[in-house]
Amino acid sequence: MMNPADPILPGALADATEKALAEAEIRLPADVLAAIERAAAAERDTVARRELENILENIALAGERRVPICQDTGVPVVYLTLPPDVPFTPDLFDAVREGVRRATASIPLRPNVVDPLTRENTGDNTGEGMPAIHVVPGDRFEVTVLPKGAGSENTSRIGMLLPSQAGEIPKFVAETMLIAGGKPCPPVFLGVGIGGTFDMAAALAKEALLLPVDTMDAYEQELCDAVNALGIGPMGLGGDTTALAVKVKRADCHTASLPVAVNVQCWACRRATVEVRR
Amino acid sequence: MTDLATPLGDEVLALRAGDQVTLSGTIYTARDEAHMRMIEEGIPFDPEGAAVYHCGPVIQDGRLVVAGPTTSARMNALTGFLIDAGVRALIGKGGMGPEVVEELRGRGVYLALTGGCAALAAARMSLSGVYFEDLGMAEAVWVIEADHLPLTVGIDAHGGDLFQAVRQKAKTQFHQRFNIR
Numbered sequence: 001m002m003n004p005a006d007p008i009l010p011g012a013l014a015d016a017t018e019k020a021l022a023e024a025e026i027r028l029p030a031d032v033l034a035a036i037e038r039a040a041a042a043e044r045d046t047v048a049r050r051e052l053e054n055i056l057e058n059i060a061l062a063g064e065r066r067v068p069i070c071q072d073t074g075v076p077v078v079y080l081t082l083p084p085d086v087p088f089t090p091d092l093f094d095a096v097r098e099g100v101r102r103a104t105a106s107i108p109l110r111p112n113v114v115d116p117l118t119r120e121n122t123g124d125n126t127g128e129g130m131p132a133i134h135v136v137p138g139d140r141f142e143v144t145v146l147p148k149g150a151g152s153e154n155t156s157r158i159g160m161l162l163p164s165q166a167g168e169i170p171k172f173v174a175e176t177m178l179i180a181g182g183k184p185c186p187p188v189f190l191g192v193g194i195g196g197t198f199d200m201a202a203a204l205a206k207e208a209l210l211l212p213v214d215t216m217d218a219y220e221q222e223l224c225d226a227v228n229a230l231g232i233g234p235m236g237l238g239g240d241t242t243a244l245a246v247k248v249k250r251a252d253c254h255t256a257s258l259p260v261a262v263n264v265q266c267w268a269c270r271r272a273t274v275e276v277r278r
Numbered sequence: 279m280t281d282l283a284t285p286l287g288d289e290v291l292a293l294r295a296g297d298q299v300t301l302s303g304t305i306y307t308a309r310d311e312a313h314m315r316m317i318e319e320g321i322p323f324d325p326e327g328a329a330v331y332h333c334g335p336v337i338q339d340g341r342l343v344v345a346g347p348t349t350s351a352r353m354n355a356l357t358g359f360l361i362d363a364g365v366r367a368l369i370g371k372g373g374m375g376p377e378v379v380e381e382l383r384g385r386g387v388y389l390a391l392t393g394g395c396a397a398l399a400a401a402r403m404s405l406s407g408v409y410f411e412d413l414g415m416a417e418a419v420w421v422i423e424a425d426h427l428p429l430t431v432g433i434d435a436h437g438g439d440l441f442q443a444v445r446q447k448a449k450t451q452f453h454q455r456f457n458i459r
Contacts, residue, residue: 058398183392
């Protein structure tokens with residue numbers, strides 16, 4: 001058993017958080033890059049193809065120049081996996097916040113976190129309740145970061161459908177993108193949460209964005225096809241590719257409920273996992 | 279592909295929504311607060327033939343780190359005076375409202391830069407000056423020398439609006455697929 005007061009542990013977690021953010025902000029995961037490359041190769045619309053080529057060139061340049069992929073470096077959503085020998089203490093939250101502060105200065109990140117009413121900027125991407133930190137038990141001590149930009153987050157939607165409306169979910173998902181149009185910087189990845197409760201559906205939708213995007217089951221493919229039929233295309237300029245992938249996470253729910261959440265994610269589906277070295 | 283350079287003249291009037299162009303020369307960043315300041319105090323640069331870029335860059339030690347486009351529609355109600363003063367091109371992402379389509383008619387164009395392509399944009403830009411620096415990094419008016427920015431004509435000088443055309447088509451597709459009348 002690790003000693004909860006061991007100063008090495010929070011230090012290592014802060015280091016891992018900073019490292020994960022640098023990795024996520026500068027380089028896209030292989031499955032995300034491959035999805036964009038496939039779309040660029042298949043796209044038939046001239047304008048859309050050039051938009052996708054710009055995106056691929058941008059990704060390459062960000063890596064070469066060691067700069068963030070997008071100037072909206074987002075707000076971090078953090079997932080911690082704790083093995084049985086790591087005690088769940090408030091130190092862990094402080095360590096994550098320290099890692100976020102360091103990453104903001106070292107990468108650098110745009111300071112995006114503000115008071116919700118006065119809009120005063122905290123200057124370091126941490127604040128009251130921010131970043132969001134989700135803790136789950138696991139085999140390895142790992143930190144996963146998902147920096148989320150506002151353009152796509154703002155077009156996300158939750159609906160409390162009637163239990164009889166399960167067949168309407170594809171319509172709800174497509175309608176979310178119809179309303180969003182070019183605003184979330186398509187082509188997008190959509191995380192869809194089905195079931196649970198009001199809050200849980202939203203959490204599931206965000207967790208769905210952590211899933212690998214190189215495979216879709218038949219239902220995910222159906223949702224993806226419904227979105228792509230709209231022809232919104234990259235940046236709302238038209239084309240075959242509006243959604244690069246749709247990923248679904250489900251939970252059981254109350255017999256009288258059917259919560260459905262769609263978390264919209266721009267093409268820059270930034271995520272990275274780093275093991276905490278102890 | 280048409281290569282444009284600032285100051286822009288009547289050549290922009292021939293462009294059509296969907297055309298692909300590159301733009302080189304001096305451009306000026308402006309977001310919400312810069313527009314409001316310019317309405318109050320006047321335009322600090324020569325607007326004749328100018329290009330205004332909707333962008334809040336990340337700048338570190340006098341260098342552009344990243345400089346992608348921000349959502350242009352926020353400036354819908356703040357744009358007319360720029361076109362009146364001779365600005366020929368607006369650069370941003372997501373398109374602009376019907377009032378701006380009318381303001382650009384016969385006078386200028388809206389050019390779309392791929393959203394999120396902040397590293398690509400910065401690789402083709404260098405900083406050459408600043409106005410309204412007190413507004414802060416994101417809101418100041420940065421003077422930038424651009425080198426062949428890859429852009430798509432989103433709104434042309436003839437009332438053509440690619441964003442609006444795509445939105446209309448998407449709505450029709452949605453209604454057909456889900457049998458909505």
